Amino acid sequence: MKPVTPYALAGRGPQSREQVVTFSIADQSFAVSAAAVQEIRAADNLGGVVREIEQPVLSKVRHIVERDGNAYYVVSGQEHFHLRRSRPASVLILRGLRAAVLVDRIEEMAEMRVLFTLPASFLGLERGWYRGLTVLNGRVLPVVDPRGFLTGEECEVLEQSTAEVLQTMQAGEKSR
Secondary structure, three states: OOOOOOOOEOOOOOOOOEEEEEEEEOOEEEEEEHHHEEEEEEOOOOOOEEEEOOOOOOOOEEEEEEEOOEEEEEEEHHHHOOOOOOOOOEEEEEOOOOEEEEEOEEEEEEEEOOOEOOOOOOOOOHHHHEEEEEEEOOEEEEEEOHHHOOOHHHHHHHHHHOHHHHHHHHHHHHOO
16 A cells, blocks of 8 residues: 655655745745846846836736836735835846846755645635745745736736837837
8 A cells, every 4th residue: 555645746756856936925935937037236226217106906906117128027025925014135036028027035045855745725816926835955945937927917907007108118128
C-alpha cells in the first residue's frame, strides 16, 4: 500500500530546479520565478515616465509607467494580496506582461528545488495568484504566478479606462 501524501509535486522532477526572487510585502514573504522578472528597480526611481491614473478602475493600479516604448501598470502588492498597508521600496517589472509590482523589499535570489501543488484551503482568487508552495531556508513560501497580478480581463478594463493617458504618454515619447 502506497502512503498517502497530502500535497503532490506540481509537475517537477527531483532534478528540476528554478531560480526565484523572494520578496516581502507587509511582513509576508513570497517567491516568483526569476525568469518572470525583467528588472528590479527602486520604487522612487522607475527610470521612465510615471503617470497617475486619476480615476482608477482597479484599486490596486493607480499608476502607469512608460519605459523604452512600453507601458506597465503598477500593481500595489499590498492591495493585490489584501495585506495591511506597507511602505513599498522596490518594483518588480515583469517580463512579457504589462505589469510592474510594488513590493516592500527584495529578500534574496534562491534556488527552488520543489514546487508543491496548492492545498485545497487556497480558494477563489488565491488559486490564480499562486503556482504552488515551496520550502526555502526552512520556510514555506507561496510561489506567485506573475500572470495573476493582472488578469486578461483586468488588462482590458485598464486599457479601456486609460486609453487617453497611454496616447498622451506615447505622443510624449515620440516628441523626444
